[in-house]
Amino acid sequence: MASAPPDTRSYGKLLLWGGASVILYALLLIFEQSILAWSSRGGWFFILPVMIAFTFSLVHGRFTGEFWESLGIRAKN
Amino acid sequence: MEALQFIQLDLTNGLYLFIVGFVGGLVSGFIGSGGAFVLTPAMMSLGVPGIVAVASNMCHKFPKALVGAIKRARYGQVDVKMGLIMGLSAEAGVLTGAHFQEVIKQRFGDVGSNLYVSVAFVVVLGIVGGFVMRDTLQTMRAGTAAEEKPGRLALWVQSIHIPGTMVYFSSLGTRISVLFTIPLGFATGLLAATIAVGGFIGVPAQIYVLGMSSLMASATELVIAFVMGLGGTIKFAWSGYVDIRLAMIILAGSLFGIQLGAIGTTYVKPYMIKLVMGVIMLTVMVSRALVIPVYLAQLQWMAPMEPATMTVMKNSSFLIMILALALGAGIIVFALIQGRRAAARESELLSPRPAS
Numbered sequence: 001m002a003s004a005p006p007d008t009r010s011y012g013k014l015l016l017w018g019g020a021s022v023i024l025y026a027l028l029l030i031f032e033q034s035i036l037a038w039s040s041r042g043g044w045f046f047i048l049p050v051m052i053a054f055t056f057s058l059v060h061g062r063f064t065g066e067f068w069e070s071l072g073i074r075a076k077n
Numbered sequence: 078m079e080a081l082q083f084i085q086l087d088l089t090n091g092l093y094l095f096i097v098g099f100v101g102g103l104v105s106g107f108i109g110s111g112g113a114f115v116l117t118p119a120m121m122s123l124g125v126p127g128i129v130a131v132a133s134n135m136c137h138k139f140p141k142a143l144v145g146a147i148k149r150a151r152y153g154q155v156d157v158k159m160g161l162i163m164g165l166s167a168e169a170g171v172l173t174g175a176h177f178q179e180v181i182k183q184r185f186g187d188v189g190s191n192l193y194v195s196v197a198f199v200v201v202l203g204i205v206g207g208f209v210m211r212d213t214l215q216t217m218r219a220g221t222a223a224e225e226k227p228g229r230l231a232l233w234v235q236s237i238h239i240p241g242t243m244v245y246f247s248s249l250g251t252r253i254s255v256l257f258t259i260p261l262g263f264a265t266g267l268l269a270a271t272i273a274v275g276g277f278i279g280v281p282a283q284i285y286v287l288g289m290s291s292l293m294a295s296a297t298e299l300v301i302a303f304v305m306g307l308g309g310t311i312k313f314a315w316s317g318y319v320d321i322r323l324a325m326i327i328l329a330g331s332l333f334g335i336q337l338g339a340i341g342t343t344y345v346k347p348y349m350i351k352l353v354m355g356v357i358m359l360t361v362m363v364s365r366a367l368v369i370p371v372y373l374a375q376l377q378w379m380a381p382m383e384p385a386t387m388t389v390m391k392n393s394s395f396l397i398m399i400l401a402l403a404l405g406a407g408i409i410v411f412a413l414i415q416g417r418r419a420a421a422r423e424s425e426l427l428s429p430r431p432a433s
Contacts, residue, residue, distance in 0.1 A: 028325055035321060036083055042317030049136055049319045050310060056325050057140030057332070064332040065148070068340060075152055075343040076420050 014070045017063035024059055028052075083320050084124050094119070094323065095330035097402075098137070102331030104405045106145050106338020108354045109298030110276020112331070113138055114361065115402050117273055118395060120323060129320050132313030134273065136324035139306030141331045142299045148339040149296035156248035156293055159283070160300020162255060163262035167275060167301050168308045170266020175312075178270065185376070192372035197271045198365035205281050206358025212285075213351040225347050231288030248293040261286060262301065269305055276302065277358055284351075291350040292342060341409050344416025353405045360401035367394040 028035060039048040068074065084090070097119045101112030113134055120130035149155050182190040227235065239254040246253065261282040269275030276298045283294035313319055342350065371390050374382040 025325070025329065028322065032086070032322060039314070039319060039321045040083070040317040042315060045317075046311050046314035049314045049321045049324070050307070052321055053136055053140045053310070053324065053328070054143075056328055057144050060329060060332050061140075061144035061147075061336075064144075064336045067333065068336050073337070073340060073417075075340050076416070 010066065010069055014063070014066040017059060017066055021056075021060045021063040024056055083129070083322075086322055086326075090123055091326050093123070094326045098327035098330030099334040100330075100402050100406045101327075102141060102145075102334025103338045103341075103409055104334075104353070104357065104402060105141065105299070105302075105331070106148070106335035107295070107341050107409045108276070108338075108350055108357075108405075109145075109280050109295035110274050110302060111354065111357050111405065112334070112402070114272060114274045115398050116327060118398065122395070125320065125323065128313075128318050129323075131273070132310070132318035133320045133323040133327070135306055135309040135313055136319045136321065137327040137331060139303050139310055140328055141335055142302035142306055144332055145335040145339055146296070146299035146303055148336060149299060149342065152296075152339070152343055154292050154296035154342065155300060156246055156289070156297045157300060158244070159246050159248055159258065159287075159289075160297045161304065162244070162258055163265065163279065163283075163297075164301040164304025166259040166262030167266030167269065167279070167305045170263040170268075170275075171270045171305055171309060172266075173263070174267040174270025177267075188372050188375045192369065192376065194271055195365040195369050195372060197268070199362050199369065201268060201272070202277060202358040202362035202365075205277060206355055206362060208285070209281055209351050210355035210359060213348050213355050216348040216351070225284075225290050227288030228285055230286055234286055235288055246287075248289050248297065249287060253287065257286065265301060266305055269309075275305060277354075280354060291347040295342070295350050337413070338409060341413040341416070344420060345412045349408070349412050353408050356408065357401050357405040360404060361398060364394045364397035364401060367397065 035048075035052075038045060039052065097116060101116055103112070105112035116134045116137075117127075117130045120133060121127055125133070146155055146160070150157070178190060178193075181193045185192070234257050235249065235251050235253055237254060237257075239256055242254040242256050243252040244255050244258075245251070261279070264282070265275035265279035267275075268278045276295075279298050279301055280291075280294045283289040283297060284291055287294075289297070310319065367390050370379065371382065371387045373379040374387070
């Protein structure tokens, strides 16, 4: 059924990806000024914001997927 | 390049962007597009320069679209080939649209540019949104069981054979000429460069011109948005306009939203996607129509207007734009809750009962 409760492994994944996501956002805010200075230099430094965006989408995307899963909100089979 | 002023981030700003990002993501996950139009004005209302707001919006858009496309591909709703072909032609449309914007800005200044964007909003959303809404209401009147079938235009497009240009698309189950998909992708990009949401043309075009189902069209639009967003981000980041902090905070909220919106598509009837799109398009159209007299007065193309009246009209326009997003999100959440209840009832009926 669509709203069946998640198992322990699912909570493990939630904590793992959630922790990784929190670390990424903490690093972004702690090193805010340096990251902003480097990522807005222009030219070939365009790679920096693009790589940051890909990394956050991978990690935070997995976390948000696991988040809804842990609440039992998942796609209809 | 001139020195850019990046805003100071605090908790209130961050929460505001997170929430707007969440609602925008919810709408994008459901209809494939449409969540981004409010983000540029939302950032500008915090004091972010226009070009930085556009660039940062673009930079949150492509990773969001990537996550949404992967999620919906798992549900079998994405035609990657169609998304890539239309995405590449959309990229050309974005560059052309950006060029138009520059020419208009040089010729008529910021006010002229705002007027051009608002008129584009009203004309495109009025025509396409009106058509989508009319079709949705007809489907609803015909009964909820009505299936989506390609219309006359789509059947004609599918019947045309142009040697050397035919490509098979799994979402259509047939071959069509890329000479049809390329202009549609180009128009999608042109609109994206003008009003920030190409999907208001991309999704209806895939449904009504190519004959795709609403589910496939809205999911495939996420691939197009990814290609356009990545290209746009590279362009803006090359000039150093991206504020990566703003982009990632919006992304934090929008990824929660896009996952929920994508899940929502598996519970609802296909016409719900068109209903949400139509409601948002027509409400946004009203929002932009409200500011057109302000720009006309500023250009002295009509009688001058009191500054207080202009402020009221601009603020009302912004509030209606937020209302458009809130309405869309409200319908999605309501449809998701209804769909989950119906699925739970169905599951209870199908599960075997112990013999008494």
